[in-house]
Amino acid sequence: MKTTPIALTIAGSDSGGGAGIQADLKAFSANQVYGASVITAVTAQNTCAVTAVHEIPADVVHAQIDAVLQDLKPQAIKLGMLFSPAIIRAVAKALSDYDGTIILDPVMIAKSGDALLQEEAVATLKSDLLPHVDLLTPNLPEAAKLLGTDAAQDQQSMQDQAYALLELGPSAVLMKGGHSTGETCTDLLLTGSTSPLSLSASRVNTRNTHGTGCTYSAAIAAQVARGLPLTEAVTAAHEYLNKAIVAADDLTIGSGHGPVHHFHAIWG
Incomplete structure (x- = not known):
């Protein structure tokens, strides 16, 4: 019997539809994967x-995870907004026997600047989840928060911080360079066992970047669920996200930071 690739997102709901659970499910579908969800x-x-x-x-939250894992058997799980120490502990416990790929996007601040992770939850995230994830995908401010330092300002400091994050337990780290400056945006993937991989794209002049981090990590999870090795999955997701950002201005959604165009290959 043919196996349908399945990915699970464990994250918060965004009523505006541009980030969180809604963005993840759109990214799963756009990358040809069935999506399940647990709302935190x-x-x-x-x-x-x-x-x-x-x-x-x-x-x-724990019951939702149990319900999905007992029946659907996702090959990859993306973790997003976890909000509190209690939820982080519940997720860690529920996933203790899961043997697929876990990708953690350490969501802390919304594009609008609003907090999506309680301050006291940062330590719990580091102690209870980081040692058990296969890929950590922080942006520069999130990486700095996890390390208790200033945000990286150049490629060397990005690499240094990525290595420091590897010391906290994840098997691989993807440092996202979207918060850097300059005409080129570069992400850096470190696996601990291979040479660092740089992924670059021209910076797109748009304010419609709501949900980029959610979409990126969800697309990686989708590609892993389809059977790609992690490095290839990250590369494919990077290409998908770049096209979604390029096409973002084809949409007219809201008056603030609009979403990327998840279905740019289908309609626009």
């Missing part, structure tokens, strides 16, 4: 701001 928090959110956050009880 419900946000009242649009392209301008996050106006409310409702945390889902940790036992309900």
